[in-house]
Amino acid sequence: MNFAKYYTGATIPHIYFKDYQKEIIHLLPLDKQCLIAAVLNKVSDLIALRKQQLAKLDELVKSQFVEMFGDPIKNPMGWKMRKLGDLSVQINSGNTPKGGEQVYVEKGIVFFRSQNVWKNRLEMEDIAYIDKATHQSMRRSSLKRGDILMTKTGRVNTENSSLGRAALYMGEDDAANVNGHVYFIRLKPEVNNKFILRILISDEYKNYIRSVCVGGIDKRQLNKNHIEDFPIICPSEDMIEQYVLFIEKVDKSKLTIQQSLDKLEIMKKALMQKYFG
Structure with a gap:
C-alpha cells in the first residue's frame, strides 16, 4: 500500500487520516x-x-x-600515566581533497569520513573512494594497518555522540585515507592498539572528551593537542x-x-x- 499520494507540504510532508480513511485494505x-x-x-x-x-x-x-x-x-589503582602523544609515532587529521566530492570515484582508494567512524567499528555502507593520484597528493594521511581513527568534529549531547568516536583500521598499508574531520593515531610498535582503543571508547573517556573539546553548543571539536594530551594508564x-x-x-x-x-x-x-x- 502506497500512502505517498496523500502527502502534503513541501518542507515537512504531512499525511492526514481524512485523506486516506477510505483507502481499501485487502x-x-x-x-x-x-x-x-x-x-x-x-x-x-x-x-x-x-x-x-x-x-x-x-x-x-x-x-x-x-x-x-x-x-x-x-585511575584509582594508581597506574603510571603517560600522554597519548608520547605513545604515538604520529597523530594527524586528513584533508578534504581539492574539488571536494567531485573527485570521488566509484572504486579506488578507500576514503574514510566522520560518518564512517563509529564506536569500535568502521561503517562501510556510505564509504567514498578517491583515485590514486588524489591519494598520492594526500600521502601524509595515508593509513597503516592498526591505526586508530577518531572523529575530529561532531555533536556531544546525544546518545551516539559523533565527536571522539574511535575504531581500528585493519586494512592494508597505504590502501586508505581520511578526510579533515578524522584523526589517525599511529602508535609506537610496542604499544598495544587494541588496549588503547578500549580506553578511548570507554564511557569514562566519552565524558572526558566532552570536558576538553571546544566549539559551540551543538557542534564541537577535538584539537590535535587535546588528543596528544589524552591521559593513558599504563599497566604491566x-x-x-x-x-x-x-x-x-x-x-x-x-x-x-x-x-x-x-x-x-x-x-x-x-x-x-x-x-x-
Whole structure:
C-alpha cells in the first residue's frame, strides 16, 4: 500500500487520516493473518535476542576492564600515566581533497569520513573512494594497518555522540585515507592498539572528551593537542596482553552472533516483501 499520494507540504510532508480513511485494505483470511504474524514475531524475537546477547558481551568486556584496571581517567589503582602523544609515532587529521566530492570515484582508494567512524567499528555502507593520484597528493594521511581513527568534529549531547568516536583500521598499508574531520593515531610498535582503543571508547573517556573539546553548543571539536594530551594508564604488559586475549575471545563470539543477526534481518526483510509486497 502506497500512502505517498496523500502527502502534503513541501518542507515537512504531512499525511492526514481524512485523506486516506477510505483507502481499501485487502485482508487475508484471519487464520492466514495469524500465521504470518506468528512467523514475523518469531523472527523479531530472535533478532531481539541476538541484540541482547551482543549487548551483554559488550557489558562483559566493560566490566572486565573495570575489574582489571579501574576508571582510566580517575585511575584509582594508581597506574603510571603517560600522554597519548608520547605513545604515538604520529597523530594527524586528513584533508578534504581539492574539488571536494567531485573527485570521488566509484572504486579506488578507500576514503574514510566522520560518518564512517563509529564506536569500535568502521561503517562501510556510505564509504567514498578517491583515485590514486588524489591519494598520492594526500600521502601524509595515508593509513597503516592498526591505526586508530577518531572523529575530529561532531555533536556531544546525544546518545551516539559523533565527536571522539574511535575504531581500528585493519586494512592494508597505504590502501586508505581520511578526510579533515578524522584523526589517525599511529602508535609506537610496542604499544598495544587494541588496549588503547578500549580506553578511548570507554564511557569514562566519552565524558572526558566532552570536558576538553571546544566549539559551540551543538557542534564541537577535538584539537590535535587535546588528543596528544589524552591521559593513558599504563599497566604491566602481561595484564594488557591478558585483557586483549580476553576481548579477542569475546569478539569471536560476537562475530558469530552478529552473523546470525544479519541473516535474521535479511530473512525478515524477505518475509515482509513476500507477505506485503
